[in-house]
Amino acid sequence: MALTLRVVLAASALAFTIGGAEAETLRMLTWGGYAPEELIKKFEAENPDIDVEVTLSNNEEMIAKLRATGGTGYDLAQPSHDRIFAAQKEYRIYKPLDLSKIDTASMTPNLLEGVKENATIDGDVYAVPHQWGTSGVMANMKETEGVTGFGDLCDEKYKGRTSMRLRRTILLGTAFSMGMNPFELYADKAAYQDMLDKVTAKLIECKPIVKTYWTGGDDLSALMLSGEVVVAETWDSTAYKLYNENPDIVFVPPKTGALAWIDTFAIPRGGEADDAAYKWINFVLKPENVKIMSASTGAIAAVPNGIELLPDDKQKAVKAAFTEADLDNLKFFANIPPGLEDMEGIALERIKAAQ
């Protein structure tokens, strides 16, 4: 009896080791469009011993998932750069990156520095940049005139024909449009609350003008393409996609500065395929792959000639939207200090509940 058991155990242990050596699985937790089929096939062809598995998600759900499992279950995650520091401090869901294994030389230096600055804890770096884009406003040029930023979402002229997403971006955007700079108030909670109160009052007052709060890219696309909404808060990548279908719909970088986000690479604490993860990171940084990636994400890669590596139609849309001055005026999301999200959450709920 004991002998048979031992034999079975030994045999299954052996089977496990052999199974492990045959194929490694790279489990990615990422955004829709960030792991195009074409690139996965190419990657698997170059590395026959690696299988790629993709789970699609968003910032909040990525962190909630990793938090629930204590950072296991995935080998590579792609949260935005402002979602690294606090999540790591609080839930310890990432592991430090070995920068010597990443081809950092091919990344845009200021984006790399920006992300490193935001994602370094006790000297360890937890994230490097991948793709970036902005949040701003899009307008249907046929139906609107002189849209310049978030403030126009509350313009009486467009009553019932504007839309926004009720998340922190609109709070920040509205604050900028009212002449305040929320990022400078991050350190001072009382001042930040004061700013939030003003923004809340403004957005409650604005509620009759807003048609509805959109919740996802598809939702927003339907509202814009049907013509029900003429001015809306948007991610630039969504606006570029719509520009292809209706050239009247153009992304407008707000005069007060478009809010820029950078999606990153981070390795979860319980990741089991670090080498495969590094291979993928370096793989998608190669110029020929960047092109395929950007075509799929609609966002700009964090490499020096990122805009030139966009497909032609998107390049046109970016150039129609941004001037050099706009690009210099980007406002990158700063790390969110603890407690602020709670204050913002209450503000958002007050706006939603107001009648």
Place this chain on the structure above:
Amino acid sequence: MGRDAGRLSLILLMTPFLLWIGLLIILPQLGIGYVSLREKISYDEFSFGLKNYVDFVSEPVYRNTLFRTAWMSILVTILALIVGFPVAYYIAKIARQKSRAALFLLCLIPLWVSDLVRAYGWIVLLRETGVISSTLVDLGIINQPVEMLYNDATVVMGLVYTVVLFMIVPLTSTLQGMDDALLEAGYNLGGSRFTVFRRIIVPYAMPGIVSGCIITFMLTAGSYLTPVLLGGKNSSWFTEQIYNQFITRYNWEAGATFGVTLLVFTSFVVWLGLKLTGQSLATTVAKD
């Protein structure tokens, strides 16, 4: 020997049920209750107390959303009863034996499609550029397209549509057990249609009415997709706030508190409903 075998088979039969109740219902509830008592001090530092509950009570937005959710759920329950009762009565008493199964199946068909798809179905019909609005414009009945989404009436209608089946099923099965002789006796003794309905049918159907109401109320208060998708900018629904706390604000403590509060509050509403109508679970839901 015989007794032991009997006991063993009882244990074996009960095991799946006990595992299900214990692992999937009681244990998670205890976990949620535990998390709701945790107070966050700083990164990874917690103490225990009732602060989360105090926060909940002192923030009018949360309180009002809970009351609003409860009151709209009661409205939905009443409407579902008004809509569901005639349907159930027709299926159980008026329709011929043969067509009953077919009618019942017709009621079930919408459930074969997921909640999400049904909600989008309503959106396609009701939006400003949607089917109904553009048809009305084409027919010349209205001049301007009209927006029928994003208000409370749409939410209530969508919810009634989603839950009415759960009212019809228990009502039908209760009414099916009613002997037609009871109705005939009522009419023979000179009762009007209304008297027969009030004195015979309703009391007989009471177990079905109560269990139907409890199920629809609980389902409505706990629904998420329909209010969020159809309600748009004005849909504050309590489950949405639980989602926000857990997912977008990483505040599991507050989310757990809201979850416990919703459970306790809806249970209280059900208890109150039973008291006010003079019913009890023993004489209705658990009746032989």
